Amino acid sequence: xxxxxxIIKPDGVRKQVIGRVVSMFEEKGIRVVGIKMLCLxxxxxxxxxxxxxxxxxxxxxTTFMSSGPVVAMVLEGEDVIDRVRDIMGAxxxxxxxxxxxxxxxxxxxxxxxxxxxxxxxxxxAEIPYFFSEMEMG
Ligand code: CMP
Numbered sequence: 001x002x003x004x005x006x007i008i009k010p011d012g013v014r015k016q017v018i019g020r021v022v023s024m025f026e027e028k029g030i031r032v033v034g035i036k037m038l039c040l041x042x043x044x045x046x047x048x049x050x051x052x053x054x055x056x057x058x059x060x061x062t063t064f065m066s067s068g069p070v071v072a073m074v075l076e077g078e079d080v081i082d083r084v085r086d087i088m089g090a091x092x093x094x095x096x097x098x099x100x101x102x103x104x105x106x107x108x109x110x111x112x113x114x115x116x117x118x119x120x121x122x123x124x125a126e127i128p129y130f131f132s133e134m135e136m137g
Contacts, residue, residue, distance in 0.1 A: 001076060001077070001078065002076070002077065002078065002079060002080045002081055002120070002123075003033065003074055003075065003076045003080065003123060003127060004074070004075050004080050004081045004084050004116055004117045004123045004127075005072065005073070005074060005075075005115075005116070005117045005122075005123055005126035005127045005129075005130065005131075006025070006072075006073045006074075006075055006084055006114060006115060006116045006117075007070050007071065007072050007073070007114065007115040008021050008070060008071040008073075008113065008114055009064070009065065009070055009111065009112070009113055009114060009115060010064065010065065010067045010068035010069065010070055011064075011106070011107065011111040011112075011113055012070075012071070012105065012113040012114060013037075013068060013069050013070065013071060014068060015105060015113075017105050017113065018071055020105075021101055021105075021113070021114055022035075022073070024087055024101055025073075025075055025084065025087060028077075028083065028087060029077060030075050030076070030077040030080055030083065030084065030087075031075065031076045031077060032073055032074070032075060032076075033074045033075070033076045033136045033137045034072075034073060034074035034127075034131045034135050034136040034137065035071065035072070035073045035074075036071070036072055036130075036131075036135070037069050037070070037071050037072075038069065038070055038071075038072055038130070039066075039068070039069050039070075040065055040066045040070060041066055042062055042063065042066045044066070045061075045062040045063075045065035045066045046058075046062045047129070048065070048126070048129055049061060049062055049065070057110060060110060061110055064110055064111060072130045072131070074127055074131055074136050081116070081117055081118075081119065081120060081123055084116040084117075085116050085118070086100075087100060087101060088100060088101045088102055088113075088114050088116050089101060089102040089103050090102065091109060091112060092109040092112075093106035093107065093108065093109070093112055093113075094109075101113055101114050102114065
């Protein structure tokens with residue numbers, strides 16, 4: 001059994017697709033073991049995306065991520081890291097396969113509705129960034 005960190009980004013909350021995104025994970029048998037709404041400060045967003053700090057989109061991405069509430073989730077299941085990434089679709093919604101979350105709801109490569117950890121190492125760092133043991137079922 002594996003865990004991953006997913007975030008419904010400010011565009012997903014604004015578009016009122018929280019329930020639809022959570023359903024797309026649950027319908028595939030993925031379990032929500034932690035969930036909360038948060039308003040990230042610019043600093044908290046910068047810390048979360050620190051691996052991208054040298055990318056040209058870092059400032060814009062962290063401004064966007066701190067522009068409104070997000071929903072952070074810990075998801076659990078077999079092979080859940082890769083399965084969540086498949087359900088989300090490609091980072092760039094123009095390249096995301098039909099039926100994926102980003103294909104259906106995202107508008108551009110930055111405002112792409114949802115985040116998911118990209119590896120077991122990322123998940124191990126990202127889950128405790130938002131959740132304590134007590135906050136996970
Ligand atoms: P996410 O899966 O949260 O991981 C890093 C984020 O950076 C990504 O989703 C996008 O929101 C953003 N991102 C990645 N590539 C680009 C890019 N070329 N231009 C703007 N934003 C990007």
